[in-house]
Amino acid sequence: MFPTTRAIPEPTLRRLPRYLHLLRSIEDRPVISSTRIGALLQLEPIQVRKDLACTGLVGRPKIGYQVPELIEAIEKLLGWNDARQGFIVGVGKLGSALLGYPLFQDSGLKIVAAFDSDPEKVGAKVHGRIVLPLEKLPDLARRMRVMVGVLSVPADAAQGVAELMVSSGIMAIWNFAPVALSLPVEIIVQNEDLYSGLAALSQKLAMKLKEDASKKGRRDAGK
Amino acid sequence: MFPTTRAIPEPTLRRLPRYLHLLRSIEDRPVISSTRIGALLQLEPIQVRKDLACTGLVGRPKIGYQVPELIEAIEKLLGWNDARQGFIVGVGKLGSALLGYPLFQDSGLKIVAAFDSDPEKVGAKVHGRIVLPLEKLPDLARRMRVMVGVLSVPADAAQGVAELMVSSGIMAIWNFAPVALSLPVEIIVQNEDLYSGLAALSQKLAMKLKEDASKKGRRDAGK
DNA sequence: TAGATTGTTAATCGATTAACAATC
DNA sequence: TAGATTGTTAATCGATTAACAATC
Numbered sequence: 001m002f003p004t005t006r007a008i009p010e011p012t013l014r015r016l017p018r019y020l021h022l023l024r025s026i027e028d029r030p031v032i033s034s035t036r037i038g039a040l041l042q043l044e045p046i047q048v049r050k051d052l053a054c055t056g057l058v059g060r061p062k063i064g065y066q067v068p069e070l071i072e073a074i075e076k077l078l079g080w081n082d083a084r085q086g087f088i089v090g091v092g093k094l095g096s097a098l099l100g101y102p103l104f105q106d107s108g109l110k111i112v113a114a115f116d117s118d119p120e121k122v123g124a125k126v127h128g129r130i131v132l133p134l135e136k137l138p139d140l141a142r143r144m145r146v147m148v149g150v151l152s153v154p155a156d157a158a159q160g161v162a163e164l165m166v167s168s169g170i171m172a173i174w175n176f177a178p179v180a181l182s183l184p185v186e187i188i189v190q191n192e193d194l195y196s197g198l199a200a201l202s203q204k205l206a207m208k209l210k211e212d213a214s215k216k217g218r219r220d221a222g223k
Numbered sequence: 224m225f226p227t228t229r230a231i232p233e234p235t236l237r238r239l240p241r242y243l244h245l246l247r248s249i250e251d252r253p254v255i256s257s258t259r260i261g262a263l264l265q266l267e268p269i270q271v272r273k274d275l276a277c278t279g280l281v282g283r284p285k286i287g288y289q290v291p292e293l294i295e296a297i298e299k300l301l302g303w304n305d306a307r308q309g310f311i312v313g314v315g316k317l318g319s320a321l322l323g324y325p326l327f328q329d330s331g332l333k334i335v336a337a338f339d340s341d342p343e344k345v346g347a348k349v350h351g352r353i354v355l356p357l358e359k360l361p362d363l364a365r366r367m368r369v370m371v372g373v374l375s376v377p378a379d380a381a382q383g384v385a386e387l388m389v390s391s392g393i394m395a396i397w398n399f400a401p402v403a404l405s406l407p408v409e410i411i412v413q414n415e416d417l418y419s420g421l422a423a424l425s426q427k428l429a430m431k432l433k434e435d436a437s438k439k440g441r442r443d444a445g446k
Numbered sequence: 447t448a449g450a451t452t453g454t455t456a457a458t459c460g461a462t463t464a465a466c467a468a469t470c
Numbered sequence: 471t472a473g474a475t476t477g478t479t480a481a482t483c484g485a486t487t488a489a490c491a492a493t494c
Contacts, residue, residue, distance in 0.1 A: 007430075008426065009484075009485065010423060011485070011486090012485090013419075013422055013423045013426050014416070014419035014420070014422060014423055015419070016422050016426075017416070017418035017419055017421075017422045018401070018416070018418075018419075021401055021418075033450085033451065033452090034451075034452080035450085035451075040403070041403050042403040042405075044486080044487070045451090046486080046487060046488075047485095047486065047487080049451090049452070049453070050453095050485090050486080050487095053453075058452080058453075059451080059452055059453085060451085060452070060493085060494065061450075061451045061452040061453085061492070061493045061494055062449080062450050062451050062452075062493070062494045063450095063451075063452085063494070064451070064452085065452095077426060077429075078422050078425050078426045078429065079425045079426060079428060079429030079432075080422075080425060084425070084428075093320050093323035093324050094320055094324055096320070097316050097317055097319070097320025097321075098320075100316035101316050101317055101417070103417055103418065103421065106418070107418065107421050107422075107425065108425070109421065109425065147428065147432075148424070148425075148428065171428060171431070172424055172425075172427070172428040174420065174421065174424050178241070178244055180263070180264050180265040182265075186431075188424060188427045188428055188431065190420050190421070190423055190424035190427075191420075192417070192420045193237070193240070193241070194324070194326055194415070195240035195241075195244075195326065195329070195330065196236075196237035196238070196240055196241075197237070197397065197413050197414075197415045198240075198326065198330050198332065198397060198413070199236055199237060199239050199240045199301050199303075199330075200233060200236045200237055200413055201371070201395055201397050201411060201413035202301050202302045202303065202307070202330065202331070202332065202371075202395075203231065203236050203239075203300060203301045203302060204395070204411045204413075205302060205307075205370065205371065205394060205395040205411055206300075206301065206302030207230075208394070208409075208411065209302075209370075232460075232461065234461070234462090235461090256474085256475065256476090257475075257476080258474085258475075267462080267463070268475090269462080269463060269464075270461095270462065270463080272475090272476070272477070273461090273462080273463095273477095276477075281476080281477075282475075282476055282477085283469085283470065283475080283476070284468070284469045284470050284474075284475045284476040284477085285469070285470045285473080285474050285475050285476075286470070286474095286475075286476085287475070287476085288476095
């Protein structure tokens, strides 16, 4: 058959939370234009309009977009309107930081349980949640119909835990481990890679320093 | 003049750490082919070759690439070969997690000092580093010639701290605050947005659930 | 009305993918 | 040698950007 809705481009999806964040912060204003949004987020107005068009909402020429409508539309599009339940596995450095981060309050994903395979960590409290042994995950996931798993375990444990999640009915995995997971195609996997941003940053800096140096060299040679 | 080297595409830059990670883990093998790398990282071999070509290295037909050479070339390209010094500002949940994460060991960025404007946090130790008052940043940055700043403060403080960094000689900022920074164009800014990946994940899940439901609906109607 | 802003349609740009001769 | 793998050149794909008529 035909898909119910056209797939939204990944870059657009990744910008949507930024719009949402901005809109929530100006909720008192009734309307906003793409020009203004663009100025605040450092985006081209035309890109803002293209992105917002994905929500299905239409703005009004000369006026702009209705802020409350827009907020609701984006939340609905992202599935952030009604709270969904999730598990996190791995409460090391990164995992416990994620639990403390406001990330999940804004996003309608409620982390209802934390797991770890390390007996030292089991039983401890991390940001108000008791850490459970990994063995309890399958039963609990099925009973609570949990569909999202956050994976913040070491690289060598990731594939195994991911398979456990899938066999327990979890349909989407947010993967912070630096490995490529091999899972059935119907499972939604989002890889989060903290190294990639740092790589881009440091390469650009290295390049800039090299350029500056060669510029200086030419200048010095010229005088 | 002409640029010394052609700019490397951002997507390629973001994949380079993954190659590096893989190569380091198989350092005992002398050579590897793009086919094999692709299989391990779930990438097309042609994409691997295109990416690796950016390092300037050439592989040998039938053989593949020299692993140690490749490691060295990628590290050099990213500027991860010799350690660079950096500061972090904001040691809340996320900031302290970053400090504990192996991120900086692998990447040649050495975080030599942590700062916070909260007097409660100043003086405390976070992952072996004493937290200094923000006022000390400018002087220390200049004296140590620090060029990289990691910004993990709340959104409303980010612009101010970023400006302080820039006026202290910092040239590259890794920004975890969910705001668009306004800084001179020559400053390298890398925005890290944890919400964007979650948005992509939850939208895909919401879409899948809707599709599954409508499929089931049609099936039920048909019988 | 005049002018700012919209959505649409087309052009541009850049990354990915494909095809293939060269080569060890 | 035969076959796997490379780098190059061209085709495809998709996102961004530009142009512009419609409109409040």
